[in-house]
Amino acid sequence: xxxxxxxxxxxxxxxxFLGGAILTLELAFFATVLGAFLGTLAAxxxxxxxxxxxxxxxxxxxxxxxxxxxxxxxLVYFGLASIGLKLSAFTVAVAALTIxxxxxTAEIMRAGFDAIPRGQLEAAEGLALSRLQIYWHIILLPAVxxxxxxxxxxxxxxxxxxxxxxxxxxxxxxxxxNYIQSDTYRAFETYIIIAVLYIFxxxxxxxxxxxxxxxxxxxxxxxxxxx
Amino acid sequence: MGGHLNFNHLLFLGHGALWTIGLSLIALGxxxxxxxxxxxxxxxxxxxxxxxxxxxxxxxxxxxLLVILFLGYFGLAAVxxxxxxxxxxxxxxxxxxxxxxxxxxxxxxxxVPKPQWEAAEGLALSRTQRMMKVILPQAIRIATPPTVxxxxxxxxxxxxxxxVGFVELMRSGQIVNNxxxxxxxxxxxIAVVYFAMCYPxxxxxxxxxxxxxxxxxxxxxx
Numbered sequence: 111x112x113x114x115x116x117x118x119x120x121x122x123x124x125x126x127f128l129g130g131a132i133l134t135l136e137l138a139f140f141a142t143v144l145g146a147f148l149g150t151l152a153a154x155x156x157x158x159x160x161x162x163x164x165x166x167x168x169x170x171x172x173x174x175x176x177x178x179x180x181x182x183x184x185l186v187y188f189g190l191a192s193i194g195l196k197l198s199a200f201t202v203a204v205a206a207l208t209i210x211x212x213x214x215t216a217e218i219m220r221a222g223f224d225a226i227p228r229g230q231l232e233a234a235e236g237l238a239l240s241r242l243q244i245y246w247h248i249i250l251l252p253a254v255x256x257x258x259x260x261x262x263x264x265x266x267x268x269x270x271x272x273x274x275x276x277x278x279x280x281x282x283x284x285x286x287x288n289y290i291q292s293d294t295y296r297a298f299e300t301y302i303i304i305a306v307l308y309i310f311x312x313x314x315x316x317x318x319x320x321x322x323x324x325x326x327x328x329x330x331x332x333x334x335x336x337x
Numbered sequence: 338m339g340g341h342l343n344f345n346h347l348l349f350l351g352h353g354a355l356w357t358i359g360l361s362l363i364a365l366g367x368x369x370x371x372x373x374x375x376x377x378x379x380x381x382x383x384x385x386x387x388x389x390x391x392x393x394x395x396x397x398x399x400x401x402l403l404v405i406l407f408l409g410y411f412g413l414a415a416v417x418x419x420x421x422x423x424x425x426x427x428x429x430x431x432x433x434x435x436x437x438x439x440x441x442x443x444x445x446x447x448x449v450p451k452p453q454w455e456a457a458e459g460l461a462l463s464r465t466q467r468m469m470k471v472i473l474p475q476a477i478r479i480a481t482p483p484t485v486x487x488x489x490x491x492x493x494x495x496x497x498x499x500x501v502g503f504v505e506l507m508r509s510g511q512i513v514n515n516x517x518x519x520x521x522x523x524x525x526x527i528a529v530v531y532f533a534m535c536y537p538x539x540x541x542x543x544x545x546x547x548x549x550x551x552x553x554x555x556x557x558x559x
Contacts, residue, residue, distance in 0.1 A: 115416070176489065176535035177528045178496035180507060185528060188520035273401035277500065284403060297415035301408040309399035 120299040123290050130286030131307050137200070137282055138269035138315070141207035145268070146261070148208060149215025150250070156220060167216065174213030180274050182206050187278050203275040203282075211268045218260045222253030255327050262319035266312050273308070283307060342522070346513045353509025354530055360495045360505055363427045365488060368434025375439025380446055382464070390439070397436035403497050405429045410501040426498035434491055441487060445480035446472060482549055486542035489535045496531070506530060 155167035174182065186206040190197055197205075226249055234248045254261070276285035283304050291300040324331055378390035397405070410425035420428065449472050457467040499508035510527040514520050 172536065172539070173528075173532065176493075176539055177531045178493040178507070180496045180499070181524055181528045181531060184520065184524045188524065192521050270399075270401040273403045274497070276403070284401070284407075287404075287407070291411060291415075295415065298408070298412035301404055301412045305400045305404050305408065308401055308404060309396060312399040 115299055116296060117299050117303070120290065120294055120296050120303060123294075126286050126290060127283070127303065127307065130281065130283035130304075131311060133200075133280070134269065134272055134282040135311065137203055137207060137272045137275065137280070138265070140204045141211055141268055141272070142265045144204070144208040145211035146215055146265075148212035150219055152212060152216035153219035153223060154245075156216070157223065171213045171216050174210055175217065179206070179210050179271055180277065182210055183274060183278055199275070199278050199280040202278060203272070203280040207268060207272055207275070210271070211264065214264050215261065218257050218264060219253060221260075222257035223249060225256055226252060255330055258319075258323050258327065258330075262316070262323070265319070266315050269311060269315055270308060340517055342513075342517060342519070346517070349513060350506065350509050350526065350530070353504055353506040354534070356504060356509075357492065357495050357506040357531075358534070360423075360426060360430070360498060360503070361488070361492045364430035364434050364491050364495065367427065367431030368438055368491070371431060371435035372438030372442060375435055376442035376446060377468075379439060379443040394436045394440050397433060398440070402429065402433050402494055403500065405433055406497055406501055422498065422501045422503035425501055426495070426503045430491070430494065430498070433494070434487075437490070438484065438487060441483050442476070442480055445476045445483070448479055449475045479549070482542050482545040485538060485545060489538050489542070492535055492538075493531065 152167045152170055155163050156171070158164045158167075183203070183206040186209065187202050190202060190205075230248055230252075231244065234244045239247070272282060273284040275282055276288060279285060287300050287304045291297040294300065375390050375394065378386050379394070381387050381390075406426065406429045409429040410420060410422065413420055413425070453471055453475065454467065457471040462470065495505055496507040498505055499511060502508065504512070506527060510523050514523045517523065
């Protein structure tokens with residue numbers, strides 16, 4: 111049996127592919143913003159003097175990092191449904207991805223916090239900065255600057271992982287592909303096309319993060335090293 | 338519909354869990370071998386080999402595992418190569434794991450201190466001897482903690498094989514759920530089983546990392 115590939119027949123559906131790619135980027139965007147916030151909160155929580163808060167944050171991080179995203183998505187999907195919350199697949203997907211990436215962000219941020227030299231904290235206290243000022247200027251911002259590359263790779267991985275949301279019928283890129291291949295019987299071409307699209311999206315995200323880092327961290331730009 | 342979770346269901350889940358471990362071992366074995374080749378290719382003296390392996394890593398790392406799986410199972414079937422779910426999942430995971438392990442191990446090979454490379458050259462060792470007798474033994478030490486850590490990723494990623502119908506832990510949970518329809522309880526059980534498999538490995542990897550951290554000071558050149 112000869113192999114005949116017919117990409118044009120599948121590429122005809124480009125508006126669907128485009129729609130799916132945009133939804134994938136939207137998922138990644140919301141989950142990244144919310145997850146960065148949640149993860150930072152959890153990382154701060156792990157340094158808390160209250161044992162209860164510190165333990166809770168640790169349990170959250172370890173529970174998420176040691177179970178598959180697919181299971182988490184189903185748990186959020188059916189968990190929310192069982193308490194009577196009927197949300198759209200998109201909202202559920204954003205919630206599950208946020209919870210997931212939050213744990214990884216927390217672990218990366220913790221490494222960033224741990225890398226702050228003690229002397230800087232003592233110096234800040236010596237200058238009579240308030241606790242809030244110390245947290246913002248001495249701990250949080252330098253930590254983010256330091257772990258920025260690790261954070262951004264995590265967010266790109268999140269965008270790729272969002273393909274799993276096709277399993278709860280969020281209409282993102284992979285779900286669109288599943289639909290198109292069952293419609294055209296051209297599974298090979300369809301998945302090759304979305305593979306290329308995912309590679310393109312991850313390059314776009316990396317370029318975007320690089321540009322953002324260029325604007326956000328002038329010190330890193332000038333010295334070539336984080337502080 | 339209806340009924341309660343009974344011993345047979347748990348037995349079925351246990352069977353699925355064994356296949357999760359089996360598939361993880363296949364992925365680790367296949368991906369480890371291929372990843373080793375990728376790592377060596379990434380530090381090859383030949384520019385074309387370096388470039389080719391770098392392109393491979395970039396392509397795989399830019400594609401979701403789920404899409405690779407779909408390509409291997411539905412995509413190849415559509416052009417006449419029907420793979421079984423196990424073969425498709427094993428092959429896809431191998432390709433995927435090879436790219437990531439290859440990249441991790443390249444980092445480890447490159448982090449063997451420069452003087453070691455120079456000393457080996459100064460002793461007139463051949464390229465192969467230098468790699469086999471000087472660089473790799475040290476690189477393996479550095480590589481152990483991140484490799485153990487990556488095993489957690491492998492176990493978690495095998496859950497995606499459920500999507501092409503391979504009956505591992507996740508898929509067996511879905512099948513049990515189809516007869517009981519208690520999704521939250523069943524997926525919670527599944528999550529606990531995954532956690533029980535992954536967490537000890539995570540802890541072990543962290544312990545190895547801490548031990549390495551101490552060891553590094555002993556290795557530092559005077």
